[in-house]
Amino acid sequence: MLVIRPITEADFPALMRCAEESGHGFTSLPVDEKLIRGKIRHSMESFGKEVTTPGTEGYLMIAEDTEAGEVVGTTGIEAAIGLDVPFYSYHISKVVHASRKLGVHNVVELLTFGNNYTGCSEVCTLFLRPEYREGSNGRLLSKCRFLMMGEHPQRFAKTVVAEMRGVSDEEGHSPFWEWLKEHFFSIEFTHADYLVGVGQKGFIADLMPKLPIYVSLLSNEAQAVIGQVHEKTRPALRLLEKEGFTNHGYAAIFDAGPTVECDLLNIESVRHAFHCSVEIGAHTSSSEYLISNTRFRNFRAVAGKVAVDRELNRARITLEMAEALQVSDGDTIRLVAQ
Template sequence: MTFIIRPADLNDLQPIYEMAKRTGGGFTNLPPDRKALMQKLERSAAGFDRVGEEVADDLYVFVLQNTATGEVRGTCQIFGKVGQRWPFYSYRIGALTQHSVELERTFRADILNLSTDLEGATEVGGLFLHPGERAGGLGMLIARSRYLFIRNHRARFADRTIAELRGVIDEAGGSPFWDGVAGRFFGMSFQEADEFNAKFGNQFIADLMPKHPVYIAMLPDSAKTVIGVPHPSGRAAMRMLENEGFAWENYIDIFDGGPTMTARTDQIRSIRDAKDVKITAVSDDVGEHKSGDKKLITLGRLHAFKAAYGWIDDTGDNVIIDSNCARALGISAGDAVTYVERT
């Protein structure tokens, strides 16, 4: 059984919609709404079709497909440049230190500042893997394939890349952070705000959110304790991001308080360590318990992009790929591929 990553097309609407219904809320980039998802797929098609090579407000949607059954079992997204259609808001955690001579005491207050610092960055997001496939490194395949796409289309992406992790959601589907902060100003539940944002964007935040700083000490404990904390299902994703060189620099999501991770694009591990080679041969003698090492392998540009795990025996003079991966990705001797170590 082989899984490949490929660009999504309009025929993938139904399986993506079925996955979106499984997210459990707070997953803004994958709303369980057919119209919103179709708009995403149409926007993605336009991004893959675009001729220019500059950084732009593109969206690229990918799917994980089982080549044996044809089933779509996962998805992910890349946003070329956020904050172009509407402001890209985050809360940045800062501090204010004040000293009282009379009391001989220094006071330090942690503050949430509404910020658009991350506007213009590239964003990786929308990653969802069907529960039945959360083994065998498929989550890492989906996540890391995005970085190799960015690497091989580098001019289309910014020098900083971000990833927003979903924050803590309670058993009722609400957000303690939303209830303690923004919900007090908007008169709507987290589910209502999250759904509206997924369908129409967050311009309403610009219209209604107070611009003054929020003192964290004044928030209820339920909100304070989840600031910068990922949803339990996102802890593995956070570790993967950290392994790629992303770090949390005190930016959080304005809806659920989840951490926003940032990295310099060229320093992302998969981008930095990837290698371009030309395949000299395809062989059944390369593979598990045979010669070669397991790699994450990609080839093709834009609509032709594909990625999968495979085995490569790279001696420098000869680069031999296993037959199974070659069939899945349509690779023949003489083709140029990019690979990175499977870790």
């Protein structure tokens, strides 16, 4: 059984392996031992804090195969982005250049650099090892964050965003970055991506063009990938879109991948989740759910079959599931249908 739980210091080797396997463009998990250890410490401190409003907390969780005793993935939430380190993005907009006298009317797109998502919560750092990308594992790893956020909304912002990885090849070359590099940055995409991952974002404000960029001036290759996602990111984007996330015209500054957003209370897995009292025992139900306990520091989430009685607000779960969730008879759990 796959169980989601908060990360601990003992998970460092597994998280490093996830960082190494995630590839180029996975900015939130760079291959840097000092940074990874810092992320783990920050997460442990964040889970231990008493919080009434979202701040700089970062919550990092891992997916553990309980049978193999092996960490196979990771997922995370930033409570409020842009408060300690700037969160930059492009806003894609349109302007009209027209002349009645000449009968000319042109609509052109602009990329405007800014910090529009400051203070929003971000779901991030989603990675699952390839051999586990089957069944409900991916949905559990992504949606467990919404079970947590719905149960503890005071810790998160009204708006939730997700910055999706943009288009790049296996060597880490981004068509969008190639144009930026030629005109403004003069460093490789992988280097810039790494600097952002380790929190060294000062060069962005120093070198990024301050005035809006006319999209028509970019290379054809760069224009073609604006708002497009990396091939490996498409399943994650589809899942978020089913949850109600949409693109409001924002893109990442390096690879131009889309940034999608949704109000926390409008996320499908928040809106349709419900509570039940636990009954432990065998059952024959075939109904599949994502389930979490209602604790925070000891948060646990799993996926599986549950016999739900909505009239009595009871849910019968197996002993294995109860042990994974660390719940007993009579405890409350949060569920959402898969």
